[in-house]
Amino acid sequence: MSEPRSAPTVGQVILGRRLLDLRERAGMKREEAARVLRVAPATVRRMEMAEVALKIPYLQLLLKAYGVPDEEAEAFIELAEEANKPGWWQRFHDILPGWFSMYVSLEGAASLIRSYDPHFVPGLLQTEEYARGVLTSGAIGQTRPDDIERHVALRMRRQELLTREDAPRLWAVMDETALRRPVGGPEVMRDQIDKLLEATKLPHVTLQVAQFATGPHPGTYGPFVLFRFAMPELPDMVYSEYLTGAVYLDARTEVAAHLEVMDRMAALAATAQRTKEILQDLRKEL
Numbered sequence: 001m002s003e004p005r006s007a008p009t010v011g012q013v014i015l016g017r018r019l020l021d022l023r024e025r026a027g028m029k030r031e032e033a034a035r036v037l038r039v040a041p042a043t044v045r046r047m048e049m050a051e052v053a054l055k056i057p058y059l060q061l062l063l064k065a066y067g068v069p070d071e072e073a074e075a076f077i078e079l080a081e082e083a084n085k086p087g088w089w090q091r092f093h094d095i096l097p098g099w100f101s102m103y104v105s106l107e108g109a110a111s112l113i114r115s116y117d118p119h120f121v122p123g124l125l126q127t128e129e130y131a132r133g134v135l136t137s138g139a140i141g142q143t144r145p146d147d148i149e150r151h152v153a154l155r156m157r158r159q160e161l162l163t164r165e166d167a168p169r170l171w172a173v174m175d176e177t178a179l180r181r182p183v184g185g186p187e188v189m190r191d192q193i194d195k196l197l198e199a200t201k202l203p204h205v206t207l208q209v210a211q212f213a214t215g216p217h218p219g220t221y222g223p224f225v226l227f228r229f230a231m232p233e234l235p236d237m238v239y240s241e242y243l244t245g246a247v248y249l250d251a252r253t254e255v256a257a258h259l260e261v262m263d264r265m266a267a268l269a270a271t272a273q274r275t276k277e278i279l280q281d282l283r284k285e286l
Helices: 010-025 030-037 041-048 056-065 070-083 088-092 098-109 128-136 145-163 176-180 186-199 252-268 272-285
Strands: 112-117 169-175 205-210 224-228 237-242 245-249
Touching (some): 010 041, 010 098, 030 041, 088 098, 098 224, 098 237, 098 245, 112 252, 128 145, 169 176, 169 252, 176 205, 186 205, 205 252, 205 272, 224 252, 237 252, 245 252
Parallel strands (some): 169 205
Antiparallel strands (some): 112 224, 224 237
């Protein structure tokens, strides 16, 4: 059996899909590939679905069986060795649920992140104190001080992607509730709104507020995030979280439905300029 991982890196996801494509191009079924490795067909499926690490000896045998030229196979192996390296977030494995490890990996590889949050400021835009207030409330199911501080550190580390040279575009719609719900007191909220106002100055960040006055909107059911990638091997993906886990959707119909809802919400929400004015008005109230 291949060695399980808590969550795959994006590199493993891409190479798994490539491996599936190579097998199908070679006209081989999973059962035939499994016989090459002398393993169960489920092991091949798990490699292709990035549910396990990509063992180099297995890859060498499969690439040869699929008729991949030596030079191309060597490049594939080099990519697999790189993809198998732990992501930076795995340093937080003690507090990071496996179902969220995948999120951090996708977040770091995305070229576009579109999110809707009905309750809180998006994690990528939270201040330390605001994040600490949210986490202390038990929203993550843990209240041990040491664990909370580790979660805060992880959240702050994630935010570094917005200042890197190849930063993704972030387009976030927040419900007005997220700004009206007090977290940590007036001073914490003032600092949080200041951070949001600073974010509006970034060319790759778009913020919109879904105001109470517009009434119900199609995203009322719950928070979700849509990822888009520059790599053609990765389709758009949707992340939807619930109390004890999350689901990752990449079926075209499901992604299309979420994208339509996101577009409708963006059309109904306050414009980016109006959102900036709303934030400034809220800042004066605190």
